[in-house]
Amino acid sequence: MITAASAASARAQSKPLPAAPVSIARCASYDEDQVAVLGKMFDQLGGLDRLVRNKTVTIKLNLTGSPALKFQGKPLGVTHYSHPKMIGAVAHLLGRAGARRIRFVESAWGTAGPLEEYMLDSGWNVRALQSAAPKVEFENTNALGTGKQYSTFKVAGGYIFPAYKLNRAYEDTDVFMSMAKMKDHATCGVTLAMKNIFGITPASIYGDDAGEQEPNESPTKGRVNTCHFGKRQPARLAPSERDPASSREPGHRMPRITAELTAARPIDICLIDGVETVSGGEGPWIRGLKYIRPGVIIAGTNPVSTDVVATAVMGYDPRAPRGVTPFKDCDNTFLLAEGLGVGAADLSRIEVRGVAIAEAMYRFAG
């Protein structure tokens, strides 16, 4: 059995793991000038122009769970969803930096309907988002969507699946961005740029009501049985698990799936929204949730570097082993990602720009 630590160590011996600078900014409220705050952060990372000019940028949002489920009646964007004002600001900045096409994506919970309607159901002003930049598009990647076929993303040296079948939007892009909410997570410890990528898996193939042979293009359920518990295999269109005899425990499976998805579909830009959020879990269905205002935004170009810094800002040790908060009931996704060569989960190798970790720190477990 390959452990996270041994995989990391094996990898580390062969080639240095990548690391990239991470920018931290304070932002007390979504009413602050998001364009100014984010613009400065991207400048600290070398500027958006060089990353996106004349390119298609696909942005995976964090819209976890049904929009009907709110925490304490608050708008979804201040608890467990990406915030629409920040999304609008990102679209504006990308447009200003010369992006050729901006495509917002998410595998919307329990539906294959248009993402625009899911956003409307979340209380967002879709027309404002559409007009935030030229050529803004939306794609619900929970099924085939507007594409004609699914794309294959192979995992080199992965843990659970040898490859994933995903909506074509994840292939048909030059730049891939993960726009996540800063949260704790029940089965991965933390929800950050990497965990957000779990949502790229289509329920049509990996869902609880996916067809055994063919995808179900009208999924209505989540992906718990296939992914979290491994009670079933994905629709036959996608490769089955490497080892059906491996652990079925979500704390074993989900960090591995998250790590290998990040390896299979690399993230080019990470943006983590910790302005207002929740602690104690990823959504209102988790008991003990608490609304908090860390007032921080984190951005980077390497997902492991960015998440490791964000985890430290949350007051956790990013290299904590299983059994230690936040990885109390799960393996450490970052160490697993190290094993796949995605990045170095080593704070000493990551240059932090903007606000220092100690100044930005907000202890989620506090």
Added chain:
Amino acid sequence: MLLAILLIAGVADWAPARWASSDPRTLELLAGTPINCLLLEPAHWSPAFSEEAGRRSIATLGVVRPGQETAALAEKAKTARLAGLVLEGDFPPALLSTLADSKVLVIELPSRTRMKFDAPITGTTQAVWPGINPQEDGAAKAAPSGAPWIDTNSGFLRFVRAMARGPVWIGYRPPPRTVVPLARYFQAIGDAALAGARWIVSLDQDLERRLLARDEAALADWRRIAAHLGYFDNKDWAAFGPYGHMALVQDVESGALFSGGILDMIGVKHTPVRPVPIRRLSDQEMKSVQMAVDVDPTLLSPDQKDTLRRFTRAGGTLLTGPPGWRFPRQREDQITLDKEDVEKIDQIWKEVNSLTGRRNLGARLFHVASMLSDLRATADGKRLLLHLVNYSDFPVEGVTVHFLGRFTKATVYEPGVAPRSTAPYEIEDGVGVEIDKVGVYATLVLE
């Protein structure tokens, strides 16, 4: 009898409330409110009170329940100069017939299964307290799935509204020994009004006591309750009737008197649906209907079956209940479905849901999971009205409605706020309208 007939003429405008005092001075508390009809327990029947109420154009009704000396109370009601009696509960038919022959106006609020649709006022006291109630573990829901369930009487009341000759009242009281949050009163008023019915305003004991003692905070709450009560009495809205391109063909024998039944299941998805009682089923009723659900085809007469045949031949989509399944007989003490029956009608619900999909059957609403709505139209279809009632204790920001058809003007109404215009924008099959924030109620009128 003459008095009774005269009273009946004004009954349609009665806005009822329970009142726990016989002190004529307490009537001052009703000044400036829409309440013009008081339901009094026998301990509060008094000629002086009734006379003062009469001077203020307020009708007084005496409440009688089974087990009380009804005949004696009827006499006492005359002495107390009450306008009539409200019989709460199920009374022997012989007694009802005796009272019907008397000069006393009688309003019956029996169990749901005994309601009389041809009465001057049709009503019941059997109801659920409207609102989003937490699950047993105190959480709103335990999975990242569907919307919170809204306890509502509105589906049942919409059927009753379609059946009843006169006004529809629903007369439930706050749970005993419970202090009801103000928002829950607004929800109770709106829950009935959505269906064109009236909730008999009934305050919890604490608020009632403080109000009668003229406690400042209670007076402020009372004024807000009154403002919300008057909200739905907008005379300009009287011209609007039920609207939507889906019909639910149902009747008393097929579950129409349950709360949490099929009408409510469709209602939480905000699919504009019109209840069509089986006894009213006709080509005229099905005009403009695109999709119909016939809950129990075995209840239809040959003529009624022909009506639905013509409907499908003309291109309408018809969905029927599961073969061989019939709605359970409703017990007199029953207002919600048993668990097994909920599972059975869930099949119908899933089919309805998959058939409707993203179809616009009059209006599609977004970001309204904590709300219920009612779509109405003028007879010529040139104006639409959409009522929204929010059952959560929090305002909802960013509601969007996609209306079928072309409209150029939209006005948003809210309690206590001046109506404001908003510009509809074009969408594929109609127009879209955005509402910034919905507190407890909002109404959109499109022209």
